[in-house]
Amino acid sequence: MKLDVAIVNAFVTQTQDGQSVGGNPAGVVLNADELSHAQKLSIAKQVGLSETAFVSQSDVADFKLDFFTPTRQIAHCGHATIATFNLLASRGLVPQENTSKETIDGIRAVSITNGSAFMAQLAPSYQALPEYQARVLSSLNLTSEEVSDEAILVNTGNSFLLVGVKDKQTLADISPDYDLIQTISEALDLIGYYVFSLDTHLESSAATSRMFGPRYGILEEAATGMAAGPLACYLYDQKKINQSSFIIEQGYAMKVPSPSLLNAELVLEEGEIKSLSVGGKAKVSSWFSVNA
Numbered sequence: 611m612k613l614d615v616a617i618v619n620a621f622v623t624q625t626q627d628g629q630s631v632g633g634n635p636a637g638v639v640l641n642a643d644e645l646s647h648a649q650k651l652s653i654a655k656q657v658g659l660s661e662t663a664f665v666s667q668s669d670v671a672d673f674k675l676d677f678f679t680p681t682r683q684i685a686h687c688g689h690a691t692i693a694t695f696n697l698l699a700s701r702g703l704v705p706q707e708n709t710s711k712e713t714i715d716g717i718r719a720v721s722i723t724n725g726s727a728f729m730a731q732l733a734p735s736y737q738a739l740p741e742y743q744a745r746v747l748s749s750l751n752l753t754s755e756e757v758s759d760e761a762i763l764v765n766t767g768n769s770f771l772l773v774g775v776k777d778k779q780t781l782a783d784i785s786p787d788y789d790l791i792q793t794i795s796e797a798l799d800l801i802g803y804y805v806f807s808l809d810t811h812l813e814s815s816a817a818t819s820r821m822f823g824p825r826y827g828i829l830e831e832a833a834t835g836m837a838a839g840p841l842a843c844y845l846y847d848q849k850k851i852n853q854s855s856f857i858i859e860q861g862y863a864m865k866v867p868s869p870s871l872l873n874a875e876l877v878l879e880e881g882e883i884k885s886l887s888v889g890g891k892a893k894v895s896s897w898f899s900v901n902a
Contacts, residue, residue: 611902615639615657618693621833621860621870621890630893632861632869634833636690637662638697642676647683649902654678656900660828663690665698671712673698681827684801685715686768688729688835688872688888695720695727696892715767721887728875728889729835731766734843738762739771742794746773749790750805756780758807762848763798764840766886770804770821771795772844777809778818782863788824795825802828804837808849811862815871816845818859832861833870835888842874843883854878 619633637657642650642664654662661677661684668674675694677687691711698704699722709720711729719730739746739761746761747754750773759774771794775781784805795802802823810818819841821834842856854876861868870890877885 612899613639613653613902614897615653615662615900616697616894617659617896617898618697618892618894620689620692620696620892621835621872622893623869623871624891630891632832632867633892634689634831634861634868634870635659635895636687636693638690638694639664642666645902650676650678651683653900653902655680660826660831661687661690663687663694665694668712671710671717672704673709674712676714679827683714684826685713686718686836688838689831689833691720691729692727692835692890693892695722697894699727700894721889723889726873726889726891728873728887731836731839731886731888733766733883733885734840734847735765736762736844736848739798742798745790745794746771749787749794750803751785751787752780762844763800764844766836766839766843768801768836769799770802770837770840771798771800772841773803773805775805775807778807778811778863781805781807781818781820784820786822788822788829791822792824795823801826801836804834804841806841811859811869812857814857815859816851816856817841818862820863821860830864832864832868833872833890834860835872835890838872838874839886839888842876842886842888846876846883
């Protein structure tokens, strides 16, 4: 059986002439109700991207989304969610601004605003990890003089290790030890590392970042919505940047740059983060067929 797969770049940036560039590509398969777990995994391997989303009907939300890397199913994926809902909205399949997705980990709210899709995340939790600091630096081939923030685990639905470095050149020069990153990620049940600097490429951005997730078959990717949320929370709670909206850059330092912009919106009550959403724009880059 042949199936059509859309390749959709999520979190694209806009050039001055209005063109959409960069972003993180995800596969999107619509009408996936009849596909088995094994078929979805096979399709994700054929697509070969960090994540592929499969859309089917839901009894408890507006849509059911299953996310697969080339090696396994995962509970959530930020850029694949943004890619999927931008595609659904462009085809007239999302009739209202506020919608929802069912995943293997529960129901999450999604909204469509001014041509961008936003997905909800949970209020953050933090875990300092001083006992891991030396190993984390070793895994990134960094010295203590090159970091500005000690490693901290932040969870808004998935766990990421945040590591701050002094400037964007240090960020670009990182040479990861993927085996050690994977070992630490397995020990701490991480999706991956989100390394960042406040020395940004664009004046409007709060931070620029790189994401390493070898545990899930992702050496590096251009935009990670589930990681931008934890970083925005960290900037607000720990770095005391007193704002509720953050633009996070990603993809600028990849070997083949794919500049991406992720928008994080915090929901605050009396100065405390109660929830948040991360979103951005997306663009279909191609369609192709795979064997189910």
